[in-house]
Amino acid sequence: MTESVVLCGSVFHSDSGVLGGRTEILVRDGVIAELGPRLTRPDGAEVLDLSEHTVSPGFIDTHVHLTMDAANLARQTLGSTATKALTGLSIAAEYLQHGFTTLRDLGCMDPEFPTVDLRNAIDAGTVAGPRLIVAAHILSATAGHGDLSGFYPSRWDLAVSAVSDSIGQIRQLVRREHAHGSDWIKTANAGGYFSVGDDPARGTWFDDEFEALCATAAQLGMPVAVHTGGADACKQAIRAGARSLEHAYLIDEEGVEMATQAGTFVVPTMQMTQEDLAQLRQGTLPEQAVWKFERDHEQILRSQRIIAASAVKIAYGTDCGMFPFDHGILEFQAMVQAGVTPVRALQAATSVAAELLQRDDLGVLKPGAAADLVAMPRNPLEDITATAEVDFVMRGGLVHRGPA
Numbered sequence: 037m038t039e040s041v042v043l044c045g046s047v048f049h050s051d052s053g054v055l056g057g058r059t060e061i062l063v064r065d066g067v068i069a070e071l072g073p074r075l076t077r078p079d080g081a082e083v084l085d086l087s088e089h090t091v092s093p094g095f096i097d098t099h100v101h102l103t104m105d106a107a108n109l110a111r112q113t114l115g116s117t118a119t120k121a122l123t124g125l126s127i128a129a130e131y132l133q134h135g136f137t138t139l140r141d142l143g144c145m146d147p148e149f150p151t152v153d154l155r156n157a158i159d160a161g162t163v164a165g166p167r168l169i170v171a172a173h174i175l176s177a178t179a180g181h182g183d184l185s186g187f188y189p190s191r192w193d194l195a196v197s198a199v200s201d202s203i204g205q206i207r208q209l210v211r212r213e214h215a216h217g218s219d220w221i222k223t224a225n226a227g228g229y230f231s232v233g234d235d236p237a238r239g240t241w242f243d244d245e246f247e248a249l250c251a252t253a254a255q256l257g258m259p260v261a262v263h264t265g266g267a268d269a270c271k272q273a274i275r276a277g278a279r280s281l282e283h284a285y286l287i288d289e290e291g292v293e294m295a296t297q298a299g300t301f302v303v304p305t306m307q308m309t310q311e312d313l314a315q316l317r318q319g320t321l322p323e324q325a326v327w328k329f330e331r332d333h334e335q336i337l338r339s340q341r342i343i344a345a346s347a348v349k350i351a352y353g354t355d356c357g358m359f360p361f362d363h364g365i366l367e368f369q370a371m372v373q374a375g376v377t378p379v380r381a382l383q384a385a386t387s388v389a390a391e392l393l394q395r396d397d398l399g400v401l402k403p404g405a406a407a408d409l410v411a412m413p414r415n416p417l418e419d420i421t422a423t424a425e426v427d428f429v430m431r432g433g434l435v436h437r438g439p440a
């Protein structure tokens with residue numbers, strides 16, 4: 037049995053959104069055993085002094101791509117499966133240092149299942165890293181967002197795209213993900229900005245195709261995350277029972293209201309829009325993205341403000357991999373800039389993200405929850421930029437950073 041007592045200056049109670057005062061947390065074998073203003077400290081327990089810090093449940097990024105590198109997508113995608121798993125491991129371990137104790141990876145761009153292997157190795161304790169929840173591949177229609185064939189010379193035929201255009205084959209793709217250990221199904225029902233030959237404003241699945249995908253996933257007990265864009269595609273995803281809308285770039289008021297009523301989560305990836313805007317200004321946005329992003333960027337920012345002004349469940353997700361992981365922590369600031377309150381932004385990365393992932397042992401400080409803790413010297417509810425100053429990270433009771 038290993039025990040430690042964490043002395044907290046203040047604690048963020050993610051479920052209520054309240055910042056509590058001095059608190060002691062007893063951690064036993066990776067789990068929060070007890071918390072209160074003053075605990076009896078067991079003999080031999082390590083004491084971690086964070087009495088000058090604000091402590092929060094570990095952050096959860098619900099949209100990453102550990103095995104993708106948008107800065108060199110062709111070379112990265114063509115690398116071996118083992119290379120992807122190993123580079124993904126080093127990226128995940130580094131991202132943990134920023135406070136992200138749980139990640140949902142939404143697509144590996146590989147014929148095999150390197151993110152499933154990585155998840156299993158971390159779970160087994162073979163390697164150290166954040167907890168992973170995985171959707172291995174992006175299931176897509178031909179010429180949809182998950183069809184990478186437009187990126188590469190025509191003679192190159194490595195099966196990195198999981199593509200189909202018939203209902204029976206769509207079911208097979210979903211079942212294959214399940215058979216190989218994916219936790220979630222990821223699909224795209226609209227085009228994207230960086231992908232070649234598609235358009236985020238247009239849908240790519242017909243209703244019967246998309247409904248077959250969702251019904252097959254539901255039969256297998258797998259939730260569905262949908263890369264989506266145009267307002268109509270967002271509504272198709274909500275109607276079919278998707279659990280999360282990824283990006284929802286061009287969602288309108290009606291779509292946000294539908295998502296609110298249905299309890300559908302939105303992962304609005306707002307920092308990515310800031311990254312793309314910077315690239316557009318610098319002239320470094322990839323050619324295939326320029327016309328789409330020039331046309332849409334004002335509407336994307338409008339849609340983000342509609343999301344922020346609504347009561348919809350917003351979960352923290354970045355799409356890191358499409359931009360550098362060391363900017364992932366800036367999603368907090370992008371959310372607040374769009375009108376999300378600091379409390380709601382922190383809940384998006386803790387309690388709401390955990391609810392999206394159907395994990396009541398994560399994202400909250402309570403007895404029985406995983407001892408995933410982060411700490412920062414300042415109060416993030418007063419100034420959200422404090423989240424970029426995390427200098428203590430505990431994941432499952434193990435200290436990965438600090439105390440400073």
Ligand SMILES: [Zn+2]
Nearest residue numbers: 099101142355
């Ligand atoms: Zn993505």
